[in-house]
Amino acid sequence: MTTFVQMLIAALLAVTAENILFNGGVGFSHVLRAARRPKTLGVYSLFVTLFSLLSSVGGLWISTQMASSVFRPVLFPSVVAFCAVLEYVLAAMVLKMLFLPFYKRYGQVLAPAAINTVVLSIPFAVNRFSLSLSSAAGYALGTGIAFYFAAGILAHAMPGLKNDAMPKAFRGLPAMLLYIGILSMAFAGLTGAKLF
Amino acid sequence: MTLLNAKTPYLKKETSVSSMMRDTLTALAFLLVLPVARYGARPLAMAAVTLVACVLCEIAWSLLQSRSINTSDCSSMVTGLIIVMLMPLNAPLWLPCAAAAFAILVAKKPFGSTGHTPFNPAAAGMAFITLLWPQRIFSYFNPSAGEVLPVFADCNVETAPSPAAVLKNGLKPDILPFDMLWGVFAGPVGATGILVLCACGLYLFLKRTANWEITAGCLFAGAVMAALWPRIACAPLTSIKYELMSGSLLFCAVFMLTDPVTSPRTGFGRVLYGLLAGVLIMLFRRYGAYEQGAWFAILLANAVVPQINSLVCGDRRWGEELYEE
């Protein structure tokens, strides 16, 4: 029961106050790319959740292994990245061998999802040295949900940010960046003036 | 005699965008009456300075774009006055100007001015200055101390915690019900006079300038949250009273949420939006970093509006049969 509650709390935090996308400003290039293809968004987020789970558990294990090492700050992220590469290659192989139609349809989101998990899970592992398995799982779940929401909101906002009434200089990406900035402001209201 | 070949319709319309904005401006101006009567000319000075700042920002942007200057739709003035209403009276006069500048230059004009803004500009402006100068936004002067406020100069007066701050600390605010209704407590300029606010809201709803569904949804959600999860140990009704009347919930529900540009376009969607905003405002009060973050909640709710619009399809109305011509 406590593990479940812990997991839920971690997930909630990852969506709200510790929202890594809006509060940390991490990984928006991936969110923007995902938002341009709203159809694959669900599968994308699912992969992000899955890979995040594996990466944060892996990161947890590595973290305990090199807790005493002096090279930890340099070595750790590399190892996590290797972890993600391994996951990606494994997942791609499995999908290619077993579910080829599925791979053909959604294969292009696999690689960005894997890279994205590194982006999303390193901050977590760097910020917290001691964490439990349940909170890691909760974090992964919450991050997946946050990613889905963020990309969904941006996907819906996108057509409105290219209208003719806007000054030409702001059409498209600049307006999108301002949009993200203002939305991040709303999330900053949850935590107050505090660095991630 | 030359006759024109003008386009239809040929009658004078009773409502236009500028007349709607003027309605809102009138309602906002009424909110200034009580503070002016009580504390002298400072609210007026604040409003005037902010309006000038708004118009200057508009003009500056038009010059930058090398377009003709046009402020006839008054929407930037509405934004400016809303910001003034949410300020503490003892705030320096440049503070609302900074909020207005952000609202117009960042949250409104780049997105294509009125009709295309994805976020309520006033909410964005308030959020910006709340993050940059939190101490100044939430330090309200004590109205019962009887000090005289200077008209233009920065003032250094005795401050008192607002009921919202008291609630945030888990205590029960101690204000007479009569004072609460007439706004004799520490709080923003325009958001304390509950009775005047209600009257202004009614005026806007009757004029159909604002949509009552949103306000009703927001207040309902706020009341339910306050009754079921009170922040202080008291009866549900007391909790509802303090939660709804403190801070700027009522003001935001009447003036900021009902902005037609940033709210959903179907009746059901509006109710949904109001409920969502109410819940978010209460959550921000409880878990947010500040004593109240209605404008942050409004920004979040605004972001969901396109989803609500596409979710609730407004193409066909239910329960209606149409005859064939």
Added chain:
Amino acid sequence: MILRHGIKLDQQKAASLRHKIQDLPTAENQKKTEWLPLRKGELNSNAIIAAAQAAGIVDEFDGVPLFRKLKKLRRLKPDMIVACCFDEDPCTTSAMATLRENTNAIIAGLVLAGKACGAKENKIAVATKHEAKMIQKINPQADLILAGEMYPARALLKRKLFANRKNAAYIGAQACAALLAAIDDGEPQTSTVVTVAGDGVEHWRNVRARIGTPLKELLEFCGLSEKTSLVVTGSSITGRAVTDLNEPIAATTRCVIALKKAPNYKEYPCIGCQRCARACPRGIVPWKIQQEMQNAKPNLVRLTNVQKCIRCAACTVACPSGIDLTGAVRKAAQLKKSGDFIDIT
């Protein structure tokens, strides 16, 4: 949620209703009215339709010849026939004035029209309760129905009756009166009642003018001002601007409005206030159509209900941003009509 359709317009009817209908003096060289040959045989449906055809009666509301309308209605077998004795336009009063002065004639004409198409019930539609009381005073037996003051009243009345499962047909007030005159006296329809209003004329009047008289005579009779810059026939919402005053009056000209200054609308972007959707009597959501039509390639599936538009322009009048929504819906309807074929192939 209260679903109130239509829009309320600022009514300016009192001025032209104060006076009785005046006859426009005809020029001397006008040829005399040719009386119809007297009717022979009994008065059945065919005879009434033939009389309407011979008298050349045109329904002033939709411009359809009355005999054609009655023939069509005879096929459709409506339960009820309604005489439209209200004016949707805020300053037009021609139908109301006709009803007030020829109440009995209109009732008799309506009975005849009902007989021609086989409708069991016949009712007279008036705008307000006040008006109904006034008519009841003149003829207590008049069977009245209220159309309301919301624009477009005709479409909303149709909607109301349809919702009550009434299959109703509609006929103009002046056409009723003309039908009676044609059958009783053998008189062809030669004149029509026109309301003259607007700040460009001195006297707001209802004038009975011969069909074919130039608008100029009519306007000068009412004291046309030199400063007039816009003359509108039809109604102030769906009418059209006239640039040549020698244009003749038609049977469908119910109103001529002379204005000193054309109203000027500033166009703003849509602010999403929903007034247009509330105004539309046909369940169209005009702002959505307009938004979709602004795309380079509008999605036909999203142009819902556009083919049901009746061009009442209530949406355009309701719009605070001054957007030409009627035009957008019309374009959408055209597109959908032509697009249907593309979709099939």
Added chain:
Amino acid sequence: MRNRRVLLRETGTIFLNGVLYKNPVLVGALGMFPVVFAGNDLKNAAELSLLYFFLSVPLSLFFCLVGEMVPAWMRPGLVLASSALFYLPAAWLTDKIEPGSIASLGMAASLMICNSMMLSRANEYAPTHIGWAVAADALGCSAGFMLVITLTVLVRSLLMTYADTQGAISVSMPFFGFLILGFFAAFVQWINEKRSQKSIKKR
């Protein structure tokens, strides 16, 4: 001789594109995290630029060599793996130049491994272009990245002088970075607009 001149001019264009006209941060919306998150202090900006330079140039050149040999589906994985590998010497070099910088940068430094700007260049651009162009592009991107992060730092430090303590923290938060980036991006788009108008006029 002439070929060489053309080559030089082309290289110059690629470099300039990376710096300004097609700045990966402002036009491609790639790798915004370091700018938004850590671009609040000149020292950070310099260290991050160095790290980016040390990491991206070898990575791009490496994939210019081997990129074609790897099957397309494997390439993203290999790019990430080699980026993780190259990170170690790059971090060591940066730490040598600015002692203690990697530890103080923390998350921002570690996330340089999966900087989307660098990964997308190595994955998509490098394998299909000649070495000269790839080098120019990597250099241009590094310079562009440095330009953006330095300008952001300048704007932020200007505003920090006006805000109080709490405000200073807010200014260095990510949301502020996004707002600044938005205006920079608008500026670049405006310049590009002017350029395209000019070229149309010339024709």
